[in-house]
Amino acid sequence: MRPAQGSHNKSTSLFEALSAVDKHSDPLIVDANASITLSNLVSGSALFGRGDELCGRSVLVATTNQFTTASALIELDGVARRIVLCPPDLPIEHLPYVMDTAAVDGIVSDRTALQYGSPRPLYFSPCSPTVEPAKCERNACYKTEWILLTSGTTGIPKLVVHSLASLAGAIGPPNMSPEPIVWSTFYDIRRYGGLQIFIRAIFAGASLVLSNAQESPAAFLTRAARLGVTHISGTPSQWRRALMSPAACFISPKYIRLSGEIVDQPILNSLHSAYPHAQISHAFASTEAGVAFEVNDGFAGIPPETIMCTPFVEMKVKDNSLRIRSARTASRYLGNNVSALLDEEGFVDTGDLLELREGRYHFIGRRDGVINVGGLKVHPEEIEAVINRHPAVQGSIVRTKKNPMTGAMVIADVVLDRVNACLDEDVRELREDILLRCRESLSSYKVPAAINFISSLSIAESGKVLRRNA
Template identity: 45%
Template sequence: MPCNNRETFLEKIRARTTPDKARFISDSDHSFSLSMLNVVNRLYKGPTEYSGRNVMIRTHGQFATALAALALDGVARRILLCPADIPDAQIPRLMQDGEAELILTDADIDVKIGIAIEVDIVALPRFDTEWVLFTSGTSGLPKLVLHSFASLTGPLGDGLSPDQPVWGTFYDIRRYGGLQILLRALTGAGSMVLSRTDEKIHDFITRLGNMGVTHISGTPSHWRRVLMSGVAEKMNPSYIRLSGEMAGQDILDCLHSAYPQAKIGHAYASTEAGVAFSVDDGQAGFPQSVPNAVAPRPNIRIVDGTLRVRSSAMASRYLGATAPTLVDADGYVDTGDIVEQRGDRYIFIGRREGVVNVGGLKVHPEEVEATINLHPAVAMSRVWGQPSPITGALIAADVVLTPKIDGIERDFSDIRQQIIAACRTALAPHKVPVRLIEVSEIPVMTSGKIERHHA
């Protein structure tokens, strides 16, 4: 339905941009001043082509998607942000489920600096454009999650927008975590530095430093990679944000020691639930007071040990004929994240679907990883279930060590014994890894999360 009363993202950007403020959006190939930003006339076919239609944006890089999405907000009826790693074979089904009528690709938008095309800007009906995000499934088809301008901007009024921040993110803006940062930067008074497709992490970090990034977000796995990159000191952010995976105490402490001047916060968010809350006290988990928070702050419930969230930032539903329902009878999203009360805090234990069953006893890989990661020589770990004819599974772990200092060789068998000893002290016997494997890398998906194979 056309709707004339909401501001578009582009109008919000313009309202906060004055010629004296040097605001920009850039990747390594392009940099646009936001005061000059006119994106509608970058669409080769003109905006009329997209008016009132459901458009899937599928470009190679993030930059083109950012411009296209800003051009179409308020013009299209629905925007579907297709991540770059969705294979061609899945597109027809996703278009059908998302009711997409056409695809906007790199061939449809001009991202070169300077304005190349003249189009007639006609008065078009204004739409309260819907935004569709893809979930980061480990296998099969991603789910399509329906958001609105209201749900996406809901979490942005939390006061985390100081004067002229320069935001960066290790997320892709076609994922919920990245889109939040893009919108936060642009509709606040900030600038945005995007990574280019296939840009190496040390190049991106160096560039973030050169661009003067002040605020930056990523998953704990992203941040482990930063700390392992050897160039972490090239940037000097004043605010670091973690989300998307549980932030263990080890990564919070490591970041604090690498960036002692930075404020470090971890946010609880998912594509479905939106941003539920953020924690800024440097401790893992969240204080018990959060679940009792009253509206307009999100409502949080713990049902059977699993976190459920209801807020104005959450999505409205999944799209598609066979899509499951998004919320329970009381309007809460079941996040699938298991929490446990320890003292006056709730600590994240793991994901419901990732549980390894050892002889009938449940093990959350994340809980074991949190213990392994406390070892000072460990940069990153991944716990998995090794098949066993006796107990069904046993706990095994891949371990990446921190970069060698001064090239001194370390003996992994010593480290292994220390890790096992620490696990025996902290964990029940069935949770202690029987196998620790030193690996050079643990795969991280484009969503920024550790790649896991659930049985």
């Protein structure tokens, strides 16, 4: 049996939640090219008044931008039987599998219908970034299933089934402060991390500033500052990239949230230095497990009492893997011949490995992310944590390179801090200093055979550092 929900939000749909927002403040949803007030979303339609034609259907939402997605989600929740949220980087060859597995019989998109070849009859509804007066009543007829996509080890996406209740389960009581909240996120709202912030903004009646994949970090941060962003979230990799930008000093957030990757002490220290007046929190959440907890004490790692005593969430560490049971977790994977999401006790095995040291649990990597060096297992994140503690390092990624003797050797690609970066003649000395720190903290087989200095780390659409092995 799952623990109680714990959410303070009782709305049965996004539209109902939006309808309860204080109209005097009239918050906005804003992207780089457009904006709309939440009250206009209540009274208007981005689907040209065709929402009633999508009632009871399994609807694929596949738009070219987050702004149009936001309008469609508000209109479809409670109306569609199922919403299938298509992430921006879904390979086109996987689309037929997604549509078949989710029994899609309706599509909402700002693309043309000809791009979605399907053998079954489909109702196609265009979606516009502009909102026209609504032509139909919007009553919540369904407890809509939300289908979010995540990648498996084969690259074929897994379809994860949520409800609005599970997605909103971690959202606390409304903000009672007289000062308005303006949310933003580096995440895309078509993924779990960004969708969480979108739903938080809707339930809180807060403005939301959307990011744009085509924007540079400097352009986004400048726009976020101009719009008065107070609360902002992203992965550690996204924050490291942001802090490299001269525009990082433009924003003055009151609340910063990190999730999606291992949060180490250097990134927390960098954020505290850049934003000394902000509350900085790091949270654990995943598409399958939902939001489990957040840590607010300014330190990396997790206090044991967080694992044992987080309200409405049961957690345990079994075989070094974090397992979670709560009303915030997804209910199942969709499709035939898929593995069970929940174990026999109703826990989600996250595959994220923990070890207890110095009185706190620390993530050491993922079970499926281990690299093999001469028959020995290596967690890249463990090596990266050591490298990132060097004061001249902004970030790093560890990978393997084929070696005729050991089969693979460890290589580290390192980005230097723009303030502390050394001159060309000091590079050799810096490389030796980093290697010395690795030798002092790591087993010999984990010490990088080579360190390359690069200008930036590649970040995937998910916001996580892009890992490749040669």
